[in-house]
Amino acid sequence: MPPPTPYENAIDLLDADHKAVKQLFIQYDALCEDGAPAEDKQQLAEKICNEIAIHAQIEEEIFYPEVRKATGDDALIDEAQQEHAAAKEAVAAIQGMSAGGEGYDEAVQGLARLIDQHVLEEREQIFLQAQYAALDLRGLAEPLARRKAQLKKKSAPKKAKEAA
Ligand SMILES: [Fe+2]
Ligand SMILES: [Fe+2]
Incomplete structure (x- = not known):
């Protein structure tokens, strides 16, 4: 049996990612203010980039297609995917x-x-529509968590080597 996720539903999980990445950007600003060494900033920026890439991928592979199917709102999801492309x-x-x-x-x-802008729109439009659509948000938490763990593992070997 897959391990249970600590999240109630898909929106909980995705929003926890949003908050985590926001915290990382705040940390980055603090490093800038402190005049931190370039390598510290680079390490944090790489973490931010990696988190964003994984989050965008699980949304595009799992969450967005389900919202598209349930709402039929192609324009909304197309716009979100364009925003992902700009972020990438x-x-x-x-x-x-x-x-x-x-x-x-x-x-x-x-x-x-x-x-920031994308997350705002995602929350106000996509999450809102998803909550009112015939969509199993609870059931989606597990596949999202599983795919996220898989992608994290894939991006981890480099880090493990650095730490060794
Ligand atoms: Fe998101
Ligand atoms: Fe997104």
Whole structure:
């Protein structure tokens, strides 16, 4: 039997991700204010990029298709996917930069603004519609959690090696 997830439903799980990534962006701002070393900032930015990539992937693979099916609102989901595409471009740009270089902090802060805006719309529109649609939000928590754990594991070996 798969392990139970600590989340009530899909929205709980996704919103916990949103809050976690928001906290990481706040931590990033604190590093900037403290004049932290570039490598500390780079490590945190990589974590942020990784979290966002995994979150976007589980939404696109599992959550968005279910909401699309249940609501029939293609425009809403298409727009969200475009926003994901913009966020992924910003993530790729950051991953191609070095934290000591010019424009790095601005790129991370730009990503933070994109994510803030997307999360706001997701909460107010997609989550709201999902709650009123014939959608098994409880049942979706488990596959989302399972896929997230799988993707995290895939991205982990690099970190384990660094720690060794
Ligand atoms: Fe989200
Ligand atoms: Fe999203």
